[in-house]
Amino acid sequence: MAMSKSTNTYNRQNWEDSDFPILCQTCLGDNPYIRMTKEKYGKECKICCRPFTVFRWCPGSRMRFKKTEICQTCSKLKNVCQTCLLDLEYGLPIQVRDAALKIQDDLPRNEVNKEYYIQNLDSQMSKFDPTQPSNSALKSKGASDLLLRLARTAPYYKRNRPHVCSFWVKGECRRGEECPYRHEKPTDPDDPLADQNIKDRYYGVNDPVAGKLMRRAAAMPALPPPEDRTVTTLYIGNLPDNVTEDELKGHFYQYGEIRCLTLVPRAQCAFVQYTTRTAAEHAAEKTFNRLVIGGKRLTIKWGKSQGRQGVNEKSDLPALEPVPGLPGALPPPPPAFLHPFPPQMPPPPNRPNDFFNLQHYANPGWGWAPPPGLHYPSQDPARLGAHAHANAPQT
Incomplete structure (x- = not known):
């Protein structure tokens, strides 16, 4: 008589055994060559409580070691990373994504119902593409405006930094630069971001990170159109x-x-x-x-x-008040300034020999005269060896 399968043997057939984890680019790290350790049935999933394959790796230098926290079935059900539980497409918490796409979470909370639901889901996933999300709501929904505004376009490797050194906080760390932990001021324990529950993050309830992102989205500036209807x-x-x-x-x-x-x-x-x-x-x-x-x-x-840019710029300038004590308008310039050479007199000839003949240009009708006295010996043409031209007129 053949022996029937026990409950333990039946449940063990549904345990996860994978060769590579489902990770986002941030958790995987910027190094294309990493070394991972694989432990078959290493721990139980923090959502469905079934044993799964645990992967452990270091995403980069001066980073902390990371490991998978949930099984691949739970990861495909929500389309999230196995480590950080953020959406694989937008890099956002599940609560933000579900609120933007208006997805109702119908995952059972009871342990027995949850195990039965996930076992049926595993049998359905084997018939379809295992790389696609199992939730039908995620397949049918498109991107919303909120997701496009909050989505991360590049990996955020700062999230992989080591934890704060507790010995350094107490002033007892003796490792110095060799300490693998951060020597920084820890987060305030009253800060809601310091207390995060992995189950709340997965089910999308009471997530402090999601609440922070939702407040940021509400405070984002808008782009109102200009009043000028001609601007296109x-x-x-x-x-x-x-x-x-x-x-x-x-x-x-x-x-x-x-x-x-x-x-x-x-x-x-x-x-x-x-x-x-x-x-x-x-x-x-x-x-x-x-x-x-x-x-x-x-x-x-x-x-x-x-068309209206120049008009607006002129209208925006404040009017300058007149300065007290100054005339409102300047007096007109003298006639000699407007006409340096009177019409009745021709301009002086330009002859090279008359360069030092200052008396030739000392005509009062031309509006110019040399200074009455010589202040420096170099201003006297006679001392420089110059002589008056024979044909120059004498005054």
């Missing part, structure tokens, strides 16, 4: 170096017809002018603080009105 140009700043006009047109043409697009590579900016004001407002609303090209978040601003 958007300024695009913080462009990557290798961006092209065709790539920018591919991003902005979906909001309306573009009249012209001017790219300024030296200033890393561009100007997009739409044919209608409605298309420009729609593009500003959809791209402000959300558009990312080449790993850089672009700066979106409204252009200035070229």
